[in-house]
Amino acid sequence: MTSSNARAEADFMRLAIEQSAQALEAGNMPFGAALVRDGALLLLAQNNQVTERDPMGHAEVVLLRNACTNGGPGFARGATVYASGEPCAMCTGAMFWAGVQRVVFAATQADIIAALGGPALPIRTAEVLAGAEPGLVVEGGVQRAAAVAVLERFARRARGAS
Amino acid sequence: MTSSNARAEADFMRLAIEQSAQALEAGNMPFGAALVRDGALLLLAQNNQVTERDPMGHAEVVLLRNACTNGGPGFARGATVYASGEPCAMCTGAMFWAGVQRVVFAATQADIIAALGGPALPIRTAEVLAGAEPGLVVEGGVQRAAAVAVLERFARRARGAS
Numbered sequence: 001m002t003s004s005n006a007r008a009e010a011d012f013m014r015l016a017i018e019q020s021a022q023a024l025e026a027g028n029m030p031f032g033a034a035l036v037r038d039g040a041l042l043l044l045a046q047n048n049q050v051t052e053r054d055p056m057g058h059a060e061v062v063l064l065r066n067a068c069t070n071g072g073p074g075f076a077r078g079a080t081v082y083a084s085g086e087p088c089a090m091c092t093g094a095m096f097w098a099g100v101q102r103v104v105f106a107a108t109q110a111d112i113i114a115a116l117g118g119p120a121l122p123i124r125t126a127e128v129l130a131g132a133e134p135g136l137v138v139e140g141g142v143q144r145a146a147a148v149a150v151l152e153r154f155a156r157r158a159r160g161a162s
Numbered sequence: 163m164t165s166s167n168a169r170a171e172a173d174f175m176r177l178a179i180e181q182s183a184q185a186l187e188a189g190n191m192p193f194g195a196a197l198v199r200d201g202a203l204l205l206l207a208q209n210n211q212v213t214e215r216d217p218m219g220h221a222e223v224v225l226l227r228n229a230c231t232n233g234g235p236g237f238a239r240g241a242t243v244y245a246s247g248e249p250c251a252m253c254t255g256a257m258f259w260a261g262v263q264r265v266v267f268a269a270t271q272a273d274i275i276a277a278l279g280g281p282a283l284p285i286r287t288a289e290v291l292a293g294a295e296p297g298l299v300v301e302g303g304v305q306r307a308a309a310v311a312v313l314e315r316f317a318r319r320a321r322g323a324s
């Protein structure tokens with residue numbers, strides 16, 4: 001990776017984490033995601049489970065729905081998803097079926113469960129993809145501290161201690 | 163289980179498999195699902211990936227979207243999903259987040275991959291749910307032959323041999 005690529009990668013993750021902070025401010029669960037192909041940002045999305053009253057409104061699912069609506073069913077094919085939190089089984093499956101080629105996440109499943117509590121689907125992204133054909137590249141822990149800080153802000157507010 | 167319960171269970175699965183056959187006739191992937199609570203049928207749905215140009219349009223996701231749209235985010239809570247094919251990771255995660263309590267499927271992941279080929283996400287429903295809190299009850303292989311017959315009809319047509 002060239003240094004300009006590395007800078008772009010860091011920017012994409014920063015944007016995904018910014019989306020997670022915006023989701024928190026909007027009253028949703030604190031997660032965000034970015035869709036990138038060939039080094040170009042295609043879409044950003046944030047969790048909308050609370051405001052849309054949709055248990056499936058995770059950031060990655062919202063991102064892929066928007067991708068299909070805006071660009072057709074192949075829009076995410078070959079793309080990379082940057083996610084502020086490690087994608088759950090639902091989101092991982094959605095990325096697989098949409099043809100996403102690579103996923104980069106910040107906070108891990110364990111970080112998310114530790115910060116938020118509640119219902120937990122702890123299987124890891126890479127485990128969901130075991131044996132998948134075609135496979136996806138999975139990279140984790142990028143800018144983890146920044147993403148965890150948003151999760152912890154959410155948790156403090158949920159405890160009424162904001 | 164009483165015999166009338168067993169009859170009702172068989173009927174729900176028959177309806178899910180009927181939906182899979184209707185999906186096939188509509189030009190979609192051959193999968194269907196039923197949502198049941200307290201012995202009452204709430205909703206039926208079928209795959210709409212092709213007609214809706216939506217890679218996430220699996221029968222269970224369509225079912226749960228309809229559940230949320232019609233009855234709000236808690237509509238599927240405590241319910242049972244009958245699926246003509248073993249739910250993939252995406253659908254299993256969606257059921258988890260929607261609060262589904264039990265899933266019964268007919269054709270297994272191996273049956274589906276053997277019949278359809280193509281991209282494969284082979285992780286099994288129960289594996290996706292390992293460590294999930296709360297857990298879901300998973301039962302498989304119910305009316306498997308009837309569901310596999312629909313998958314094989316799809317495969318024959320895809321080969322141009324219908």
